[in-house]
Amino acid sequence: xxxxxxxxxxxxRTNLLKKTLLFLKKNNSFYQEIIIVDSSKKxxxxxxxxxxxxxxxxxxxxxSKPSTSLQRNIGLKKVSKFSDFVMFLDDDVKFExxxxxxxxxFITKNSDFAxxxxxxxxxxxxxxxILKINNLFNFFQLYSNKPGKVAxxxxxxxxxxxxxxxxxxxxxxxxVIYKISNIKNIFFFLGFGKYSYLEDLEFxxxxxxxxxxxxxxxxxxxxxxxxxxxxxxxxKKEIINRYIFLKKNNLSVSKFLIxxxxxxxxxxxxxxxxxxxxxxxxxxxxxxYKISKI
Numbered sequence: 001x002x003x004x005x006x007x008x009x010x011x012x013r014t015n016l017l018k019k020t021l022l023f024l025k026k027n028n029s030f031y032q033e034i035i036i037v038d039s040s041k042k043x044x045x046x047x048x049x050x051x052x053x054x055x056x057x058x059x060x061x062x063x064s065k066p067s068t069s070l071q072r073n074i075g076l077k078k079v080s081k082f083s084d085f086v087m088f089l090d091d092d093v094k095f096e097x098x099x100x101x102x103x104x105x106f107i108t109k110n111s112d113f114a115x116x117x118x119x120x121x122x123x124x125x126x127x128x129x130i131l132k133i134n135n136l137f138n139f140f141q142l143y144s145n146k147p148g149k150v151a152x153x154x155x156x157x158x159x160x161x162x163x164x165x166x167x168x169x170x171x172x173x174x175x176v177i178y179k180i181s182n183i184k185n186i187f188f189f190l191g192f193g194k195y196s197y198l199e200d201l202e203f204x205x206x207x208x209x210x211x212x213x214x215x216x217x218x219x220x221x222x223x224x225x226x227x228x229x230x231x232x233x234x235x236k237k238e239i240i241n242r243y244i245f246l247k248k249n250n251l252s253v254s255k256f257l258i259x260x261x262x263x264x265x266x267x268x269x270x271x272x273x274x275x276x277x278x279x280x281x282x283x284x285x286x287x288x289y290k291i292s293k294i
Contacts, residue, residue, distance in 0.1 A: 038062065088173045
């Protein structure tokens with residue numbers, strides 16, 4: 001029997017969390033425990049309150065400091081020793097009705113993977129169009145024109161709206177399952193800050209060294225993925241965190257810097273249409289200055 005523990009990091013999104021828990025309640029044969037790691041400013045919701053008490057499954061509600069990486073690490077340390085797999089789940093994920101059933105069936109029949117990703121469906125976006133980049137980028141390994149790949153520059157390609165089961169080099173943490181035996185002593189990197197931009201890339205890329213990662217196309221979900229970002233800080237993080245990931249994995253600094261130039265140029269051109277991209281560009285430039293001092 002496949003035993004799965006679910007870890008849900010959350011912060012100030014009680015209504016979304018309740019909807020997720022109520023969906024899981026209807027699918028309680030999928031997992032053996034839920035671990036909520038909550039960094040909300042106000043502790044207005046507790047798993048043991050009356051309106052959620054009927055989950056009929058072990059549920060642990062833990063409060064922590066804000067940081068998705070820290071919260072997931074706390075959850076990992078609380079996972080039952082009887083679990084075979086751990087699932088990381090964002091509080092705003094909306095699964096298709098049979099997604100969990102299809103994933104569990106696939107895992108039961110294919111237990112040799114290190115990580116199993118659900119298929120993110122984004123309407124009005126065509127993956128082939130997203131990956132239709134200049135062949136020059138792909139040839140010089142600045143960016144990959146295949147889904148779920150990591151280029152020598154450190155930039156990773158999206159894997160969404162997949163039509164078939166796909167082997168990948170990284171997995172997003174919105175909805176993903178890892179075999180516990182493959183992630184022993186692997187925790188999320190805490191050096192990316194509270195927002196933890198690229199924490200899923202950094203974590204899954206390390207797990208990939210222990211076994212294959214796959215996205216099951218028939219196990220579908222959607223996500224609002226709404227994050228209130230300060231675009232100046234995000235621009236800085238998208239350079240600094242990418243550089244940290246690059247150095248940790250001995251990728252190409254020269255290819256990284258070339259891609260940074262393209263990113264800065266893109267944000268500069270977009271700033272004529274949307275002034276917010278100017279803030280992101282300023283953050284990019286500060287990020288480049290910061291890494292020059294490392």
